[in-house]
Amino acid sequence: xxxxxxxxxxxxxxxxxxxxxxxxxxxxxxxxxxxxxxxxxxxxxxxxxxxxxxxxxxxxxxxxxxxxxxxxxxxxxxxxxxxxxxxxxxxxxxxxxxxxxxxxxxxxxxxxxxxxxxxxxxxxxx
Numbered sequence: 001x002x003x004x005x006x007x008x009x010x011x012x013x014x015x016x017x018x019x020x021x022x023x024x025x026x027x028x029x030x031x032x033x034x035x036x037x038x039x040x041x042x043x044x045x046x047x048x049x050x051x052x053x054x055x056x057x058x059x060x061x062x063x064x065x066x067x068x069x070x071x072x073x074x075x076x077x078x079x080x081x082x083x084x085x086x087x088x089x090x091x092x093x094x095x096x097x098x099x100x101x102x103x104x105x106x107x108x109x110x111x112x113x114x115x116x117x118x119x120x121x122x123x124x125x126x
Contacts (some may be wrong), residue, residue, distance in 0.1 A: 002096065004018070006066070013020055017120070020052055029041060029043060029046060029095050029096070029109055029121060030049075030066065030094040030095055030096055030118060030120060030121065031095070031096060031097055031118045031119055031120060031121055032097065032121035032122060034058060034071045034097070034099040034100075035096065035098075035103075035107065035114045035115070035117035035118040035119075036098065036099075036103035036107065036114060037100075038098050038107055039099035039100075040099070041099055042098065042100065042119045043096030043097060045097065045098040045099065045100060045101060045104045046095050046096060046097045046098065047095075047096050047098070047104055047108055047111070048094070048095055048110055049073075049093065049094045049095075049096050049115055049118075050091050050092075050093050050098075051073045051076070051091060051092050051093070051094070052064075052076065052078070052079065052080065052081060052082065052088035052090070052091045053081045053082065053083070053088060053089070053090050053091065053092070054080075054081035054083075054084060054086035054087060054088060054089055054090075055089065055090070056090060058081055058082075058083045058084070059090050059091070059092055060095070061083070062082070062083075062092055063092055065094070066094060066120070067118075067119065067120050069082065069125075070115050070116045070118065071116050072119055073112075073115060074112040074113075074115050074116050075112075084096060089117050091112035093120070096111075096118050098126060099109075103122075
């Protein structure tokens with residue numbers, strides 16, 4: 001009987017661990033329309049876009065309204081703050097969604113070419 005109780009507890013623990021890990025891997029997409037085609041995004045097709053900053057103040061400025069600063073992000077140099085060009089010490093990552101693998105591939109080849117076309121997802125207002 002102890003063996004079955006132990007196995008049941010182990011099963012529940014493993015299941016709980018797996019579900020919590022699955023929740024952690026889900027990303028909130030920045031956009032709901034593909035920046036390449038304009039079609040609805042497929043949540044399974046996404047890429048991370050990293051934006052770098054010199055300090056937490058610059059990061060907070062970006063995080064408050066990312067779409068306002070995507071042109072600066074596209075023009076920024078790797079390893080430098082998009083606002084002032086100083087050495088980067090922190091970053092933010094946007095999960096960009098795409099309608100298909102072809103659009104994702106185009107973005108992955110040259111993200112700065114397309115990032116300015118990514119528009120924030122419209123929020124449901126209930």
